[in-house]
Structure formats: structure tokens, C-alpha cells
Amino acid sequence: MTQPLLRVTDLRTYFSTEEGVVRAVDGISFDLQPGERRGVVGESGSGKSVTAMSIMRLIEPPAGEIVTGRIEYKGANLLEMAEDEMQAVRGGQIAMIFQDPMTALNPVYTIGDQLMETITLHQKVSKREARDIAMQALADVQIPNPVARLEEYPHQFSGGMRQRVMIAMGLSCNPDILIADEPTTALDVTTQAKIMDLMLGLADERNTAVLLITHDLGVVAGFCDTIQVMYAGGIVESGSGDEIFHNPQHPYTWGLLGSMTRLDQAQQVRLHSIAGAPPSVIDLPVGCRFRPRCEFAQDICGRVLPPLVETGAGRSVACHFAEELDLKAIDVRHRETEAEEVIS
Numbered sequence: 001m002t003q004p005l006l007r008v009t010d011l012r013t014y015f016s017t018e019e020g021v022v023r024a025v026d027g028i029s030f031d032l033q034p035g036e037r038r039g040v041v042g043e044s045g046s047g048k049s050v051t052a053m054s055i056m057r058l059i060e061p062p063a064g065e066i067v068t069g070r071i072e073y074k075g076a077n078l079l080e081m082a083e084d085e086m087q088a089v090r091g092g093q094i095a096m097i098f099q100d101p102m103t104a105l106n107p108v109y110t111i112g113d114q115l116m117e118t119i120t121l122h123q124k125v126s127k128r129e130a131r132d133i134a135m136q137a138l139a140d141v142q143i144p145n146p147v148a149r150l151e152e153y154p155h156q157f158s159g160g161m162r163q164r165v166m167i168a169m170g171l172s173c174n175p176d177i178l179i180a181d182e183p184t185t186a187l188d189v190t191t192q193a194k195i196m197d198l199m200l201g202l203a204d205e206r207n208t209a210v211l212l213i214t215h216d217l218g219v220v221a222g223f224c225d226t227i228q229v230m231y232a233g234g235i236v237e238s239g240s241g242d243e244i245f246h247n248p249q250h251p252y253t254w255g256l257l258g259s260m261t262r263l264d265q266a267q268q269v270r271l272h273s274i275a276g277a278p279p280s281v282i283d284l285p286v287g288c289r290f291r292p293r294c295e296f297a298q299d300i301c302g303r304v305l306p307p308l309v310e311t312g313a314g315r316s317v318a319c320h321f322a323e324e325l326d327l328k329a330i331d332v333r334h335r336e337t338e339a340e341e342v343i344s
């Protein structure tokens with residue numbers, strides 16, 4: 001097999017707080033291939049952003065620390081790189097887009113200055129060339145009138161336009177990997193879809209791999225080749241988007257899918273939802289972290305943390321009963337019961 005573009009192995013990122021040690025990311029492993037669109041989904045607090053920040057090496061010590069693991073980009077461990085080498089990777093080879101562009105843009109500099117700064121940081125070009133690249137980058141994200149827009153300040157752009165600027169900035173140096181952390185959550189639904197199309201279209205043209213972080217399964221459904229589902233700092237299931245959607249093998253994934261209100265036979269049917277809340281990542285339960293909320297839990301689940309094991313080609317699940325549970329069949333039974341309830 002060819003070397004993946006990015007390989008994360010047993011990554012653990014913890015924070016020391018007054019309440020105790022927060023095990024935000026606790027032993028995750030995954031690969032990202034060139035040009036792959038990988039979705040990272042999970043409830044709030046499951047460790048999605050900390051995963052992204054760890055890859056970018058933006059975890060702030062002393063409170064935050066990557067305690068163990070490897071993050072290999074084209075075979076080189078980012079965690080062992082000198083800070084100046086890492087700076088070249090950051091933005092140049094691996095770029096990141098955040099949920100709120102206002103925190104990433106500096107209000108006192110023009111959009112043009114900020115774009116040009118990123119460009120000159122990573123590419124040996126003259127000021128004039130940087131300006132041309134910046135202008136083209138704005139045109140690529142379909143910002144009308146890019147020449148005039150370069151001279152404007154962040155507050156003169158709408159939320160959707162600012163997110164376009166962030167995409168322009170992210171892609172301006174032709175990175176191999178674009179990490180987008182909830183890039184459209186702050187926007188209205190119509191703008192969300194447009195921005196997502198635009199971002200992924202540009203990534204496709206350049207064969208940029210995308211790690212798309214979102215709590216919205218609907219978003220990853222439409223846009224990702226592969227999906228990893230995170231729960232309480234771990235990956236509970238990963239596989240192709242199709243497999244995850246049509247044949248979930250982990251009760252948590254099944255719950256996430258069921259609690260999405262979906263149109264089913266022209267009728268809105270809520271299949272099932274997950275009761276309870278995720279555990280505190282300070283005080284994780286012994287055994288499977290999902291056990292307290294799992295309707296299929298048995299004795300062993302309270303004692304042994306199930307490892308993520310392969311259940312098929314490109315498919316992994318961390319559940320003691322992954323092979324035995326036929327969640328699809330249970331889904332149909334739920335639906336029939338609901339239908340009966342509606343009729344009676």
C-alpha cells in the first residue's frame with residue numbers, strides 16, 4: 001500500500017485543569033489519503049477540534065499537551081519537527097479553516113494585506129506577484145470585484161464572504177491538506193451549502209485532501225468519501241460514507257443517524273434517539289465509554305474498553321458486539337412499531 005498523506009497513530013492530547021486531567025483525545029489512529037474527503041463527526045466535546053489543533057500543533061502548553069502518539073505527514077513525524085519547520089507546514093502544506101472567521105482575521109489589516117502575508121510566508125514571490133495570487137484567490141472563491149475587495153477590511157465583508165476569504169487564504173498556498181473545522185456552522189443553510197460546494201469543488205480541482213469536522217451528519221453525508229465517528233475522545237467507527245450511513249455497526253453511530261430527522265416515505269420519522277449525555281472526559285467510565293447510554297450493553301462492556309477493530313475492507317468499529325448486532329434490522333422493527341403507533 002502506498003504511504004498515506006497523513007497518518008495519525010495513537011494520539012493522546014490531554015489538558016490539565018483544576019477539575020482534573022481532561023482526556024480530550026485519547027488514543028485515536030487514522031489515515032488520510034491524497035485527495036480524500038474525510039468527515040469527522042461526533043457530539044460537542046468529543047475531541048474533534050482538539051484532533052485538528054493537535055495536527056496543526058496548536059495545542060497550548062503547559063495546560064495542553066500531546067502526551068503520546070505520532071502524526072506523520074508524508075512519513076515525517078510532525079511532533080518531532082522544529083518549530084520553524086512546522087511553521088512552513090502550517091498554512092503551506094496543511095491549512096486550517098475555523099468556524100468563526102472573525103477570530104482568524106485581524107480587524108486592523110485589509111483582506112489583501114492578510115492574504116499577501118500568508119502567500120509571502122510560504123512562497124518565494126515578489127509583492128506584486130503575491131498581490132496577483134491574492135486577487136486570483138479571491139476570484140476563485142467567487143468574490144465579486146476582487147481588486148477593490150483586497151483593499152477592504154474584514155468588517156466590510158458579510159459572514160459568508162468572510163468564510164470565502166478564509167477558504168481563499170487556506171487554499172492560496174496549494175496545501176495538500178485542508179482541515180475545515182465547522183466551516184459553515186455560523187452561516188444560514190443556503191449559504192452553508194454554497195460555501196461547502198465551493199470549498200470542496202476547489203479542493204477537488206487541486207486534489208487537496210480535506211478533513212471536514214462537523215457535528216452535522218447531513219453535511220458529511222453529502223460531501224465525504226470516508227467518515228470517522230468520535231465519542232468521548234475516541235473513534236468508535238470509521239468507514240466509507242455509504243457504509244456508515246446504510247450499515248452503521250456501532251450503536252452510537254446508529255443513534256446519531258436515528259436522531260437525525262429524516263424524510264422517510266414523505267413523512268418525517270424520528271427513528272430513535274440517544275438518551276443521556278456523553279461522559280465527562282475527566283472521569284471516563286471503565287470499559288466502553290458509550291456503555292451508560294447503550295441499549296445493547298452487556299456485562300463485558302462495563303469492564304473492557306473495546307478496541308477499534310477492522311470488520312471489513314476500510315471499515316473499523318469499536319464495539320464488543322459489532323458483528324452480532326444487526327442494527328439495520330432493528331431499525332426496521334423500530335419503524336414498524338412507530339407506524340403501528342401512528343395507526344392505532
Ligand SMILES: Nc1ncnc2c1ncn2[C@@H]1O[C@H](COP(=O)(O)OP(=O)(O)OP(=O)(O)O)[C@@H](O)[C@H]1O
Pocket residue numbers: 015016017022023024025042043044045046047048049050051063064215281
Ligand atoms: N484549552 C482547553 N483546556 C481544557 N479543556 C479543553 C481545552 N480545549 C478543549 N478542551 C476539552 O476537550 C474536550 C474536547 O474538546 P473539543 O473542542 O475537541 O470538542 P469538539 O468535538 O470540537 O466539540 P464542538 O462540537 O463543541 O466543537 C472537551 O471536553 C473540551 O472541554
Ligand SMILES: [Mg+2]
Pocket residue numbers: 048049050181
Ligand atoms: Mg470543535
